[in-house]
Amino acid sequence: MSKYIFVTGGVVSSVGKGITVASIGTLLKSRQIAVSVQKLDPYLNVDPGTMSPYQHGEVFVTQDGAETDLDLGNYERFIDVNLTAESSVTSGQIYSAVIAKERRGDFLGGTIQVVPHVTTEMKERFHLLAEKSKAEVVIIEVGGTVGDIEGQPFLEAIRQMRNDVGRDNILFVHVTLLPYLNSTQEVKTKPTQHSVNELRRIGIQPDIIVCRSDYPIAEGIRDKISLFCDVEQKAVIPLPTVSTIYEVPLVLEEEGLGQLIVDKLKLKSQQPDLSRWQELVDLIKTPREPVNIALVGKYVELRDAYFSVREALQHAVLYHERDIELIWVPSETLENDGDYSVLRSAQGIIIPGGFGVRGIEGMVKAATYARENNIPYLGLCLGMQVMVIEFARHVLGSDKPNSTEFDASTRYPVIDLLPEQKDKKTKGGTMRLGNYPCQLAPGSHAAQAYGQDLVYERHRHRYEFNNQYREQLEKAGMVYSGLSPDERLVEVCELANHPWMVSCQFHPEFGSRPGRPHPLFRDFIGAAKDILREGAQPSLPLSPGL
Numbered sequence: 091m092s093k094y095i096f097v098t099g100g101v102v103s104s105v106g107k108g109i110t111v112a113s114i115g116t117l118l119k120s121r122q123i124a125v126s127v128q129k130l131d132p133y134l135n136v137d138p139g140t141m142s143p144y145q146h147g148e149v150f151v152t153q154d155g156a157e158t159d160l161d162l163g164n165y166e167r168f169i170d171v172n173l174t175a176e177s178s179v180t181s182g183q184i185y186s187a188v189i190a191k192e193r194r195g196d197f198l199g200g201t202i203q204v205v206p207h208v209t210t211e212m213k214e215r216f217h218l219l220a221e222k223s224k225a226e227v228v229i230i231e232v233g234g235t236v237g238d239i240e241g242q243p244f245l246e247a248i249r250q251m252r253n254d255v256g257r258d259n260i261l262f263v264h265v266t267l268l269p270y271l272n273s274t275q276e277v278k279t280k281p282t283q284h285s286v287n288e289l290r291r292i293g294i295q296p297d298i299i300v301c302r303s304d305y306p307i308a309e310g311i312r313d314k315i316s317l318f319c320d321v322e323q324k325a326v327i328p329l330p331t332v333s334t335i336y337e338v339p340l341v342l343e344e345e346g347l348g349q350l351i352v353d354k355l356k357l358k359s360q361q362p363d364l365s366r367w368q369e370l371v372d373l374i375k376t377p378r379e380p381v382n383i384a385l386v387g388k389y390v391e392l393r394d395a396y397f398s399v400r401e402a403l404q405h406a407v408l409y410h411e412r413d414i415e416l417i418w419v420p421s422e423t424l425e426n427d428g429d430y431s432v433l434r435s436a437q438g439i440i441i442p443g444g445f446g447v448r449g450i451e452g453m454v455k456a457a458t459y460a461r462e463n464n465i466p467y468l469g470l471c472l473g474m475q476v477m478v479i480e481f482a483r484h485v486l487g488s489d490k491p492n493s494t495e496f497d498a499s500t501r502y503p504v505i506d507l508l509p510e511q512k513d514k515k516t517k518g519g520t521m522r523l524g525n526y527p528c529q530l531a532p533g534s535h536a537a538q539a540y541g542q543d544l545v546y547e548r549h550r551h552r553y554e555f556n557n558q559y560r561e562q563l564e565k566a567g568m569v570y571s572g573l574s575p576d577e578r579l580v581e582v583c584e585l586a587n588h589p590w591m592v593s594c595q596f597h598p599e600f601g602s603r604p605g606r607p608h609p610l611f612r613d614f615i616g617a618a619k620d621i622l623r624e625g626a627q628p629s630l631p632l633s634p635g636l
């Protein structure tokens with residue numbers, strides 16, 4: 091039977107609970123313990139697929155096509171697993187399942203209540219993941235902060251779990267923030283005490299408290315939290331802010347969290363091997379020459395909207411032993427006056443995914459700039475559609491080619507709805523989602539990058555390349571370097587007369603891992619790193635005496 095670790099958050103949100111959960115997974119995996127992870131989101135949306143990136147940040151897509159919270163991306167990157175839909179549970183899913191059962195008559199005669207019906211449905215999701223993944227330890231993150239109204243049923247469900255599975259098989263970890271007061275120059279424990287009180291009121295006594303802080307945490311503070319929150323001193327784990335998220339597993343291991351969990355859950359374990367993480371962090375901390383990449387998107391004010399893209403870029407520059415300098419370009423700013431000065435220092439341009447017409451013309455301009463100036467370009471989903479629109483405008487000598495998403499009555503619909511999308515009436519969960527195969531053309535940049543000819547990648551889109559324009563654009567130099575095996579859908583395209591302008595209809599960023607960059611990101615940076623741009627100096631060997 092699987093054992094469970096439930097992780098709650100206190101004091102404030104965005105305190106790093108997701109990274110802590112991912113890191114706990116890393117510590118267990120490094121001891122050869124099989125883990126799986128689940129995120130519980132208390133909001134009433136069935137999934138985040140219909141939410142604005144400004145509300146939610148990135149929507150992470152699993153291989154089996156679930157639209158999920160960006161924390162799942164961190165779990166996948168840290169634990170190096172491919173998760174499935176069962177790893178993402180929202181209140182919306184729970185309530186719709188319970189109400190569907192009620193309508194079916196499953197509870198005939200009963201009054202449907204939060205306890206037990208909603209909490210039972212929740213616990214079934216915990217057990218389902220445990221059974222399906224066969225993990226020894228299932229780590230479950232409760233989204234939000236203790237005290238939120240909508241989080242209460244989840245907390246009640248995890249409280250019940252202690253009796254259901256037995257005390258030796260469950261751990262409660264609470265992640266809190268210790269704020270720092272400038273006037274007295276001390277970190278304060280009171281908010282943590284209050285949030286633990288709130289947990290206790292619900293019936294949950296944390297076994298471990300992870301204390302986030304921007305400042306070092308003195309022994310005395312640990313003692314105080316231990317005393318007031320009734321947790322062993324060694325189970326109060328300080329987690330000061332570190333320069334890279336990939337250092338968090340190392341810090342937590344250093345503080346003894348791995349061994350503590352193994353002891354408390356009575357797990358059989360090997361000696362931890364975190365050497366790969368240590369090497370990664372050492373490399374990140376070594377000064378490296380930056381590669382300047384412009385990210386042209388419509389949600390750039392909220393960087394979490396591109397979380398996996400940033401991580402994939404980071405993995406790729408590390409592979410080349412370089413650093414990254416990201417130039418965030420709100421695409422609308424390129425639209426009117428054709429002022430490209432912000433792109434002048436970019437050694438590569440990346441256009442990530444997105445929806446809706448705002449900012450599209452600016453992205454098209456960035457693509458023109460990349461094509462005309464031989465700047466490496468990587469288009470991701472919308473970024474591929476933009477590349478096709480731009481190239482079609484160039485070839486047809488007209489500014490009219492467009493996607494029907496942005497101009498429903500365009501004369502040249504070079505990007506159009508997928509046929510199977512035409513009769514879709516509802517928006518939630520109805521895109522082309524998850525893994526699909528893609529056949530690569532030998533000799534293309536894409537095939538070279540992957541080093542194989544059949545790949546599976548994650549999708550999230552409604553529109554596609556319109557095959558009516560295939561021949562015409564091909565004659566002008568567009569290469570269809572990736573197609574669906576039935577050759578119906580263009581999955582990757584690139585330009586023949588350009589050093590590296592490659593785009594894909596899927597989202598390679600979701601598959602990139604620290605130490606194993608995604609091939610397209612790796613080669614994009616490979617192409618960009620040696621491009622010399624304005625203000626840059628070629629590095630000359632320094633000889634003494636000159």
Ligand code: GLN
Nearest residue numbers: 443444471472551552553
């Ligand atoms: N809006 C485009 C589509 O639906 C692109 C989607 C995306 O970038 N994920 O096809």
